[in-house]
Amino acid sequence: MFREMRRKKQILSEKECVEILEKGTAGVLALLGDNDYPYAVPISYVYYNSKLFFHGAKSGHKIDAIKKCSKASFCVIDQDHIVPEEYTTYFRSVIAFGKIHIMEDETEMKNAIERLAVKYYPTDTETNRNTAINREWKPLCMIELDIEHLSGKEAIELAKTKQ
Template structure:
């Protein structure tokens, strides 16, 4: 169903893909937008097991696209070092593929926003987190993307650098 990577030496192992997803703060969510045009939007997220969690407004291009087609991909760039003398970049990135939907269950929605809040505001007292969630609750939509496939790749120079060390 999903393509195999052509340059297998540059393929990241699943464990490394998950590490990258767990530690980064933003990525680009790609959906099937209006008139079949791709719609890619930068967005913050959290990895929760085999699920990516996002927050959103209740309406807009992203929500319309998800209602039209639940297939999505999500790309995170871990490294992008420009190496001008080599006319290249030393990159490392991950793409997750899966199905995305709106969380309707109130308990699951609350749990998901708590997980997001803890990622981005880990030092905040729980009372402050609760107050912020309550303040934005009515306007809040939670999206979950169930990961079906992960693919990660790095520049060949990084592969070779790690082999030398």
């Protein structure tokens, strides 16, 4: 169903892919947009239990695209070190593929937004976090991407350092 990576020596393990998703702070969500043009939007996220969670407004291009087609991909770049003298970059990145939907269960939404809040402000108090969440609850839309396939790749120069 999903393509095999051509450059096998550069494949990241599932563990490495998950580590990148756990530490990353933003990525690019790719959806099928208006008139079937790809719609790719930079967005913050949290990874938990083979799923990615996003938040946003209840209307707009992203929401329309999700309602139109449940297939999505999400890319996180972990490293992109430019090496001018080699005319290349030493990169490391992950792409997640899966089904995306707008969350409706309030308990699940609350758990997802709390995980997102803790990721971006881990030292905040529970009281402050709950106040912020409650203030934005009514206009909040939570989105879940259930990962079906995870693919990670790094520059051959980085792969060689592991051997």
